[in-house]
Amino acid sequence: MKTRDHLSATFFDGCVEGKFLLQQCSAKGHLQYPPGPVCRHCGSAIAQWVEAARDGTVEAFSLVQRAPLPAFDAYVPYMVAVVKLSEGPIVETWLRRDGRTPELDKVAVGQPVTFGFEQVNGQTVPVAALHQA
Numbered sequence: 001m002k003t004r005d006h007l008s009a010t011f012f013d014g015c016v017e018g019k020f021l022l023q024q025c026s027a028k029g030h031l032q033y034p035p036g037p038v039c040r041h042c043g044s045a046i047a048q049w050v051e052a053a054r055d056g057t058v059e060a061f062s063l064v065q066r067a068p069l070p071a072f073d074a075y076v077p078y079m080v081a082v083v084k085l086s087e088g089p090i091v092e093t094w095l096r097r098d099g100r101t102p103e104l105d106k107v108a109v110g111q112p113v114t115f116g117f118e119q120v121n122g123q124t125v126p127v128a129a130l131h132q133a
């Protein structure tokens with residue numbers, strides 16, 4: 001999720017409060033991230049936002065050593081990961097260990113993470129943290 005808009009404003013406001021919010025649909029209770037105008041599983045309306053437990057597992061990861069945009073020059077090297085939340089939705093995120101970019105050989109698919117929040121380019125966003133060994 002790149003920028004704040006009418007769909008993501010509630011999500012980013014939740015981040016400021018330390019909450020990882022998921023949308024839940026009215027018909028079947030599906031949970032989704034990132035936010036969308038309707039449920040992407042069944043097409044029904046979004047009924048409410050619910051707070052995720054913030055736990056997940058690493059599905060994939062990569063070390064970024066060259067910033068994709070000038071705004072990220074100050075952050076390289078950083079690690080990006082695909083994390084599956086315990087509730088099911090998939091999240092593309094930064095990955096940290098002890099508040100820093102982890103060494104590549106210290107990360108593996110299947111490792112558990114818990115989401116915290118950091119300021120990136122002036123916006124509070126969820127960032128996954130590897131559990132201590």
Ligand SMILES: [Zn+2]
Binds near residue numbers: 027028029042044
């Ligand atoms: Zn649904």
